[in-house]
Amino acid sequence: MFPRTLCLAVAAFAALAGCAPRTAPQTAAPAPVTAPATAAPERQTFVAAAHPLAAEAGLEVLRRGGSAVDAAVAIQAMLSLVEPQSSGLGGGAFMVRYDAKSRGVTVYDGRETAPAGATPGMFLDAAGKPLPFPVAVLSGRATGVPGVVRMLALAQARHGKLAWRDLFGESIRTAEQGFTVTARLGRFVNSNGPQPNAPDAVAYFRNERGGKIQAGETLRNPAYAAFLRRLASQGPDAMYQGETARRIVARVHEGDLASTMTEADIAGYQPVVREAVCNGYRVYILCAPPPPSSGVALLQLMAMIERTDIAARGPADPVAWVKYAEASRLMFADRDAYVGDVPGVPVKGLIDPAYVAGRAALIADRAGPAPAAGTPPGTVTARIDATAEAAGTSHFIVIDGDGNAVSMTTTVESYFGTGRMVDGFFLNNQMTDFSFVPSGPNAIAPGKRPRSSMVPTVILRRDRSLAGAIGSPGGNAILGYVSKALIGIIDWNMPVADAIALPNLIARGSSFNGEADKFAPSLLAGMAERGVTVRAGSGEDSGLHGVFIRDGKFDGGADPRRDGVARTIALPARTTAP
Incomplete structure (x- = not known):
């Protein structure tokens, strides 16, 4: 028997089996993308991986x-x-x-x-x-x-x-x-x-x-x-x-x-x-790994985004990117202070609706000072973290002929x-x-697992049918890469490949790193006027792989920044029950 973390279930989705999400009040924005009432393509399979030979295998x-x-x-x-x-x-x-x-x-x-x-x-x-x-x-x-x-x-x-x-x-x-x-x-x-x-x-x-x-x-x-x-x-x-x-x-x-x-x-x-940590986003449910992964941080970030008008603004609006940057900084402040392979990580508290609403209220259309960690329910004192996370990671997605x-x-x-x-x-x-400094939630201890920014994610509809999957390498920037693509796919209704190709912006503490050369000059100028000056980032590029099921078909994409491919093949019709 392996240890299992607590599944986050809440009354808003109490009728759903398994790990149910919290919902969030909607702000003034256009109606979110409606989840298509379709099942996964029968007997279709999907693979996205970082090398054609790996996908073919x-x-x-x-x-x-x-x-x-x-x-x-x-x-x-x-x-x-x-x-x-x-x-x-x-x-x-x-x-x-x-x-x-x-x-x-x-x-x-x-x-x-x-x-x-x-x-x-x-x-x-x-x-x-x-x-x-x-x-x-x-x-x-x-x-x-x-x-x-x-x-x-x-x-x-x-x-x-x-x-x-x-x-x-x-x-x-x-x-x-x-x-x-x-x-x-x-x-x-x-x-x-x-x-x-x-x-x-x-x-x-x-x-x-x-x-x-x-x-x-x-x-x-x-x-x-x-x-x-x-x-x-x-x-x-x-x-x-x-x-x-x-x-x-x-x-x-x-x-x-x-x-x-x-x-x-x-x-x-x-x-x-472990059981996944899940939370609602628009009409979907996002499920990611619990600690020592940073899945709860991704869900917190998306919950804050849901309380902004980013969806109404779209990818060409500098205010949308400024608000995204501010939400990212708030998320990282909390993630760095609380998440690790330690007892008492306030998983429920970090995505508690009232707590998320309070954090989201700090998001403005101009960048403020680097935010401090908050105090989510279930914790008393934030811990100082000194982790310097490196990069060397890959992500892949598989959907088989049975829809798993x-x-x-x-x-x-x-x-x-x-x-x-x-x-x-x-x-x-x-x-x-681990943190080289022996303090905080990510300090070294025998048998301990280091905190991870890896957040392989599945996307469900409210009936818990599969809507898609996504993930990326990139060290601590993974949280930025995956959230950016989710916003593009769900809020801006972009094809998966286009959402993946959106410029990357990683906002953490007082830094705003990203692909400055991929943003339109006017967009960069508008962001800079509001306190977000994007500088060329360092470290690992994104290697996003994603798939979203639209109208009964796989809409998949692989990051153009790497060698990956996304492929769909049909299997012969099944003659006997699986």
Whole structure:
């Protein structure tokens, strides 16, 4: 039996089964987009993933009658090979699964955990100062106990239709035969970052001429193919017991800042099954993972947005973007103060209608000072946070022929994790996702999971039928990327691809970072007049993948900023009951 968080149910939707949302009063705005009274396209399937080979691996499983979770296993195995800068089998993930039969939403938490020997000050130097991030990220102690493989195995055992051993064929063949390095992967391999210049990465990415591999060249990974063969035949024990576990422990114990991780830490890892945190938005219900994910922060942000006139203004109005920025800053202030893998996170309080209304009342058409955290019901004092969240993440979506859906965000934390490899995959640096300063809700503790900004989300209609799914990589900017796209899709009635392509704006504290070159000059000027001067952001681009069901058809999109694709295929008509 796994621990389960409390499902947020309220009287407004008491007639609905499962995790029901709170509603919010509407402000003066045009009528929200009406939810189409249609079901998901029968026997149609959908996959969106960050690389065409990963999408094809998932579709190949669906063609053979596999479930959405079966396809997720195949997609993750392929992403670990073809997009190693972003995710991999040495990392962690959150999966949100929608069940078409029960209309329920379940969260599978495969977030990495701190080893039993971890200490709050493990990233402080001898003088008690936080270590420079480039030093910490390359260290052995940066790696948390990997979680994604055991999480996928648990979900697949519950919801799979194919045998586990039959989900890795495409990735094994691709690892052995090689794949073409994309421009994006080639750019990261040849960057000046610490991880691609670490010894393991340099050795792996060396081409036949002795230099670093370039875009358009072929990369092979026989070590990864060998590991996948063992994983296919042995199940998750191939990762968590035996030779691979021993190699992980040995690798993270090398160097000056050695990890305390043991084989017992790896063998003892357990994923957590949680109930989603859900809340109403317009005529829909948004469901995302609870803490240590920041799903409740996304829901709080959208609840504040609902109390503004953003929908009436549209994407060309600078006031709409200013109000969005102000709502984002309020959300981040609360998220940073309260959310983490700690007891007493005020999940209900953060989306309490009265509390949200009070926070939304602070949103004006001009930017004010950087907001402080509020005091939501269920808490007394905000906690000081000093987390510096990095980026190196991917997101994918699957909808199978039975209408079940998976929205999954997966990560090795920074690009290429720690730069250290075992059996053809990179080890995560998830421990650096904790606060280096030993205080606040995201301080390091043994067995603890670092706070995450990953918010894979499913969108339901009020009858709890599936309306869509969305998610993105991007470090703490994920919350901005996903909320922006949701506003575009739902409030501004844009096609998913167009909503994804809207300029990104990340407002947190006193900073307004974003894609300044993608906003119209007049729009930038109007925002600046109101106190929001957008500066070119730093860190990871969005990698949004989304799907919305309109008039019985999948409207899907993949972020043009990355290599992703969104594809729909029809399955043969079913001759027998599923």
